[in-house]
Every structure is written in C-alpha cells, then in structure tokens.
Amino acid sequence: xxxxxxxxxxxxxxxxxxxxxxxxxxxxxxxxxxxxxxxxxxxxxxxxxxxxxxxxxxxxxxxxxxxxxxxxxxxxxxxxxxxxxxxxxxxxxxxxxxxxxxxxxxxxxxxxxxxxxxxxxxxxxxxxxxxxxxxxxxxxxxxxxxxxxxxxxxxxxxxxxxxxxxxxxxxxxxxxxxxxxxxxxxxxxxxxxxxxxxxxxxxxxxxxxxxxxxxxxxxxxxxxxxxxxxxxxxxxxxxxxxxxxxxxxxxxxxxxxxxxxxxxxxxxxxxxxxxxxxxxxxxxxxxxxxxxxxxxxxxxxxxxxxxxxxxxxxxxxxxxxxxxxxxxxxxxxxxxxxxxxxxxxxxxxxxxxxxxxxxxxxxxxxxxxxxxxxxxxxxxxxxxxxxxxxxxxxxxxxxxxxxxxxxxxxxxxxxxxxxxxxxxxxxxxxxxxxxxxxxxxxxxxxxxxxxxxxxxxxxxxxxxxxxxxxxxxxxxxxxxxxxxxxxxxxxxxxxxx
Ligand SMILES: [Zn+2]
Numbered sequence: 001x002x003x004x005x006x007x008x009x010x011x012x013x014x015x016x017x018x019x020x021x022x023x024x025x026x027x028x029x030x031x032x033x034x035x036x037x038x039x040x041x042x043x044x045x046x047x048x049x050x051x052x053x054x055x056x057x058x059x060x061x062x063x064x065x066x067x068x069x070x071x072x073x074x075x076x077x078x079x080x081x082x083x084x085x086x087x088x089x090x091x092x093x094x095x096x097x098x099x100x101x102x103x104x105x106x107x108x109x110x111x112x113x114x115x116x117x118x119x120x121x122x123x124x125x126x127x128x129x130x131x132x133x134x135x136x137x138x139x140x141x142x143x144x145x146x147x148x149x150x151x152x153x154x155x156x157x158x159x160x161x162x163x164x165x166x167x168x169x170x171x172x173x174x175x176x177x178x179x180x181x182x183x184x185x186x187x188x189x190x191x192x193x194x195x196x197x198x199x200x201x202x203x204x205x206x207x208x209x210x211x212x213x214x215x216x217x218x219x220x221x222x223x224x225x226x227x228x229x230x231x232x233x234x235x236x237x238x239x240x241x242x243x244x245x246x247x248x249x250x251x252x253x254x255x256x257x258x259x260x261x262x263x264x265x266x267x268x269x270x271x272x273x274x275x276x277x278x279x280x281x282x283x284x285x286x287x288x289x290x291x292x293x294x295x296x297x298x299x300x301x302x303x304x305x306x307x308x309x310x311x312x313x314x315x316x317x318x319x320x321x322x323x324x325x326x327x328x329x330x331x332x333x334x335x336x337x338x339x340x341x342x343x344x345x346x347x348x349x350x351x352x353x354x355x356x357x358x359x360x361x362x363x364x365x366x367x368x369x370x371x372x373x374x375x376x377x378x379x380x381x382x383x384x385x386x387x388x389x390x391x392x393x394x395x396x397x398x399x400x401x402x403x404x405x406x407x408x409x410x411x412x413x414x415x416x417x418x419x420x421x422x423x424x425x426x427x428x429x430x431x432x433x434x435x436x437x438x439x440x441x442x443x444x445x446x447x448x449x450x451x452x453x454x455x456x457x458x459x460x461x462x463x464x465x466x467x468x469x470x471x472x473x474x475x476x477x478x479x480x481x482x483x484x485x486x487x488x489x490x491x492x493x494x495x496x497x
Contacts, residue, residue: 109122
C-alpha cells in the first residue's frame with residue numbers, strides 16, 4: 001500500500017529585542033556568565049510585577065503580517081502551568097485563547113535540495129494556524145548527581161508559530177523552515193539561528209494510506225538543531241513507519257529525539273496523558289489592545305520579502321531562478337544589488353545591467369568577501385559601494401577596459417574604496433582600441449610566429465588562442481580583445497600564400 005505523510009510544524013523563535021519579554025533585563029546574553037542577566041521578575045520572586053515589552057509585541061506582529069495572518073485587536077495573557085525548575089514561577093506567561101496572530105499562510109518553493117539545484121520548483125502554500133507570544137525558559141544542565149540552571153534565557157520573548165498539518169514531505173518541511181528563517185532575518189526580528197537555539201522546531205508527523213482523509217498515529221520529534229536535522233529526521237521517520245505499516249505493525253504514539261551521531265530517531269517519552277496546563281488569565285498584566293494606527297505603523301515597516309523579490313527579479317530583469325535565489329538569500333545582498341541598479345546611467349538596458357550586476361556579485365564580490373572573511377550580511381560595511389560596481393560595469397560596456405582588467409580594478413576598489421574610473425586613469429589601464437597601434441602589434445606577432453600562423457590556416461583553431469595571447473602579452477593585457485581578434489584574423493588570412 002502507498003502511504004502519505006502528514007506533517008505539522010511547531011516552531012519557537014526567540015525575538016531579538018534589547019530587553020526581555022516582561023522585565024528590563026538585557027535579552028542579549030550570548031556568551032555571558034550564567035545568571036548575570038536576571039532580576040526579581042524573571043527569577044519569579046513573589047511580588048515582582050511583569051511589564052509588557054512593546055517592541056516584542058511589534059516584532060511578533062511583523063512576523064504575523066509577513067505570514068499573512070490576521071492580527072488580534074484584543075488579546076490577553078494567560079498563565080500556563082509549568083512545573084520544571086527552568087521557569088521558577090511555576091508557570092509560563094503565554095497566550096492561549098486569543099493568539100496575537102492567527103489564520104495565515106506562507107508560500108514556499110519546494111526544491112529537491114538533495115539532488116542539486118533545480119530551476120523549477122513546486123510552489124506550495126502552507127497554512128499558519130496561529131502565532132503567539134510567550135516567554136522562554138532558563139537552561140538546565142545535568143552533570144552527574146547535580147543539575148545546574150541558568151536563568152539568563154528565562155523571560156526572553158518567544159514567538160510560537162504553529163502550522164496546519166499541510167506539509168507532505170521532508171523537503172517541504174525544509175523549505176518551510178528555510179522560508180520562515182529567511183523571513184525573520186529579512187524583518188530583522190531574530191537571527192533564526194537554529195544552532196544557537198534562536199529558532200527551535202518540533203515536527204509532528206503521521207502516516208496514512210494515500211487518499212485517506214483520517215489521521216494516523218502521531219509522533220513528535222524533538223532535539224532538532226539544524227535545518228538539515230529536521231529534514232533527515234522526518235525522512236528517517238517516514239521510512240521507519242512505512243516499513244512498520246507495510247509489515248502489518250502499529251505505530252506507537254511517542255515523543256522522539258533525533259540522534260545526530262547515529263542518524264536515527266530514539267524514543268524519549270512514551271505516550272503521556274494529555275497535559276493539564278490549567279490556563280488562566282494573568283492577573284498582573286493588562287489585556288492587549290491593538291489599534292488600527294499601531295497595526296498600520298507596524299505594517300509599514302515590513303520590507304519586500306525574499307520570495308516576492310525573486311519573482312520580481314525574474315519578471316522584470318529576466319534573471320534565472322538560480323540567480324534570483326542567490327541574490328535574495330540575504331536581504332543586505334538583495335538591497336545592495338538593487339542599489340547598484342538604481343545608479344545605472346542607462347535604465348532602458350536594465351535587464352542586461354541586472355544580469356551583469358548579478359554575475360559580478362556572485363563571482364567577484366562573493367569571492368573577495370569569502371577571502372576576507374566578511375559575512376554576506378555585512379556587505380554594506382565593505383569599501384566597495386554599489387555605484388562603484390555599476391561604474392565598473394559601464395567602463396567595460398563602453399570598451400574603456402576589458403573584463404580581465406575590470407577584475408583587477410574591482411579587487412583594488414574592494415581594498416581601497418577608490419573609484420574605478422580614478423584607478424583606471426591613474427594606472428593607465430584603459431584598453432588600447434587604436435587600430436593602427438593594434439595592427440602594428442598584430443603584424444609583429446604574425447611575422448614572429450610563421451609556424452603557428454600556418455597551423456591556424458590548416459584549421460588548428462586552438463593555436464589562434466595562442467597568437468591572441470601573444471598580442472595581449474605585448475600590450476600588457478590592455479588590448480581591446482574584440483578588435484585584436486578581428487585584426488588577427490585579417491592578418492592571418494593575408495599571409496595565406
Ligand atoms: Zn529580569
């Protein structure tokens with residue numbers, strides 16, 4: 001029998017605010033000594049009163065809007081019973097009845113990333129059930145007979161995003177999470193870094209006979225700290241469960257963990273009785289009213305997102321899907337690319353210019369940034385500016401310099417920040433397009449290599465490249481290659497006897 005997998009994803013995203021969700025402690029604690037970013041509120045001391053972090057609410061609204069969610073105009077906070085020592089209050093402040101964001105959707109391009117790049121992707125829509133704000137827990141570390149707790153993370157704003165069970169493969173789950181990660185980065189509300197725990201994901205998954213509309217037995221997978229781990233764990237589970245079902249077995253309802261070293265899932269907990277969270281309204285916080293003005297002000301801060309930009313780059317500039325995806329991977333790169341195009345002196349030839357800029361960014365710019373250890377999202381802090389790349393492209397287009405010279409000039413701009421035009425002038429790099437000068441060099445090369453000339457005349461095309469090289473060498477690389485090509489052909493033909 002054929003089986004179909006049904007996957008829902010629950011993702012927690014730490015919001016990158018300066019202070020915590022309900023107190024003034026700094027939420028930027030990465031690398032700090034344990035328990036140095038704490039106060040009576042996030043330590044759960046009796047009598048300490050929480051205060052809502054407005055920025056965190058706005059960040060959550062931004063994510064909700066980017067996920068096409070409806071935004072609640074009225075919501076209140078609730079206490080969710082939680083009896084673990086990493087939240088000393090004994091409850092977590094969360095939102096249950098009225099999540100801040102609900103009923104949304106996200107579109108993702110699903111590519112089979114394991115089998116390399118595909119120009120064509122399947123566009124899928126995944127519905128978002130809800131996204132609500134809560135506070136993060138502290139961190140427990142167990143060592144021998146002791147357990148240690150660090151409350152630096154306790155109270156950091158956390159956005160929980162829950163999808164409908166719309167995901168149908170490991171690749172789709174991967175595509176969804178990458179898109180979500182990209183969205184929070186574009187919005188600047190979280191690093192979305194799974195390795196550092198800023199984004200944490202728990203898929204639930206079940207199999208059912210293909211075509212059936214009932215759900216099978218659901219398992220949950222935890223301990224996934226990379227996008228790849230999510231994809232691998234889901235793929236592993238689909239295979240494991242298919243095998244069991246085909247053999248006539250039954251799936252146990254369990255919570256699984258992903259063992260990265262053994263590349264398999266392991267049972268963490270047997271089926272538990274349903275949690276009784278005993279939600280009740282948080283008496284220490286006022287309800288949250290969201291006015292139209294506030295909502296519109298937040299909406300205005302949402303930039304054009306990656307997928308929309310990809311579609312536009314393909315439509316307006318005729319770029320390939322590959323180019324569009326590479327250029328939009330980081331918002332800073334996409335902004336830099338667009339800024340370069342804005343400085344183009346010939347907007348009518350924008351598609352050609354866009355292709356040239358895209359090529360320069362993906363080859364020379366990325367190469368130099370890699371060599372100098374500059375992360376791609378720091379592109380605005382490097383010395384070369386978008387307008388300078390455009391100037392360089394125009395110098396090539398006008399025939400002032402050839403492509404090889406342009407690469408040298410670009411490297412110099414990268415190092416010094418000087419204008420390409422100034423470098424070309426100061427160093428005398430302008431290419432030689434003067435026909436009499438070039439003809440003289442070509443004739444010298446032709447008469448110095450009679451044997452090679454004969455070989456070209458005999459049809460050995462490769463040798464033509466050698467002769468071109470000699471001319472370029474004699475002009476120290478500055479000859480206009482197109483002209484040399486033409487003049488060399490003429491000279492060789494003329495020497496035919
Ligand atoms: Zn605090």
